Amino acid sequence: MGFDQVADATRWRFGLFVTASVVTLIWVTMAVIESGEPWEAYQAELASSGLWPRSVNRGVLEVDVAMGSQHRTDRCRSCHLGMELEAEPGAQRQAPHTAHPGRLLTQHSPEQHGCAICHGGTAQALEPSVAHALVGTTQHDPMMQQPYVQASCIQCHLPGAVVGSERLARGARLYLTLGCGMCHSLKADGRGGWDYGPDLRRMGRHGDRYLRQSLLDPAANFAGTTMPSYQSSLGENPEILSDLLTYLHALTLPRLKDPGIDGLYARPCTTCHAGLGGAAVGTIRHQCVWINEEQEQLRCQSCHTGELPVEVSFAGFCPVVREHRGGCFACHTGYGG
Incomplete structure (x- = not known):
């Protein structure tokens, strides 16, 4: 095979052109990513992966979350769009595109509640290091992850x-x-x-x-x-x-709903459980975790083997119950005493 100077030069120039084009494309892509916002890069990554069925470039996504009498802007979904996609069996998606574990999103819609209400952080920030930090600090918010x-x-x-x-x-x-x-x-x-x-x-x-x-x-x-x-x-x-x-x-977290004690549980047990053996008996399990775990101490029969006294006989809560009522404050806020 003879040496074809013209053909070899053409192939050399073509190879040089392809190499230069690839290098230029990589340089331009990196420049765009570095000059753009992180959320833009993340949305572009999700679009190129083919996981999102429609155009992913949706801009900054904001949720107005009511925090009692105040409101907070939550922009977490701008980067974490992938969490709304179900996880594929055996697939490994890298953060921030990982799917949300479990089925909590069916009851806690990100479009309604945002993300920071559960995961903490600085909800309005779009820079990841700031968004994942305790408000006003550079410390990573512990509530971002389990436990x-x-x-x-x-x-x-x-x-x-x-x-x-x-x-x-x-x-x-x-x-x-x-x-x-x-x-x-x-x-x-x-x-x-x-x-x-x-x-x-x-x-x-x-x-x-x-x-x-x-x-x-x-x-x-x-x-x-x-x-x-x-x-x-x-x-x-x-x-x-x-x-x-x-x-x-x-x-230290605000209470968006006040789990106070209603009129029934704020009154002495003997309001209902009085008389011979207690007026209300059966196998109903109390909703209060503390009462269920301390039931042996709180059971009236532990002290009263016969007829249970009505509340007027001791002017309110029995001494044992009164001692334990301090435990109510651990869960029930807005309930002074």
Whole structure:
């Protein structure tokens, strides 16, 4: 085969043109991505993947979320459009395009509630490092991921009342059984009965490291504090510690619904359960997690083997029930006493 100088030069120039074109295309693409907003790049990635059945370039997506008397703009879906797509069996999608686990979105629509109401962060931000941080800080919001995302349930639900809030319910019980309320009261006035510690509902949100250190080494954050260290009881039990931290994160969140105690549960048990054996008997299970777990102590028959006294005989709640009513404040807000 002879040497064809013209043909070889043509092939060389064509190869050089193709290489230059590819390099230019890559350079232009990178320049566009770097000069554009992160949400634009994420929406473009989702469009090129073929996962979204229609044009993905939908711009900045905003949800106006009512937070009690205030409103908050939530723009999380601008980057996290992929969460609304069902996960394909065996497929692995990278963040921020991963599908939302479970079926929570069927009851908590992102188009209505946004994302930050459950996952925290700075909802109005479009820069990921800011959007994923505690408001006004550079610290990653612990509620972004498990186990602390359960803390958000307390805004609308009683701890333990819905599936997925079990850790929150365990944390509320720990708060009571460890005696936290003796100093950090959850009553309406926020005053403790032993040593007046700060009202934890009004201290603002903190990172996980700060709260963890406050429990295991309180003097590190509060010099001269009288608060004891819980290193011996919680330090070697990460799951139990996470339960309590979940509840502590929840205490500072606003209540979008007030799970107060209605007229029935605000009255003494003997309003209905009085007389021989108790007027209301049967196998009905109480809705309150605390009452169910403490039923052996709260059962009237533990003290009254015969006829149960009516409320007028002791002017209100019996002493045992009155002692336990302090536990109501761990879940029921807006209920002073």
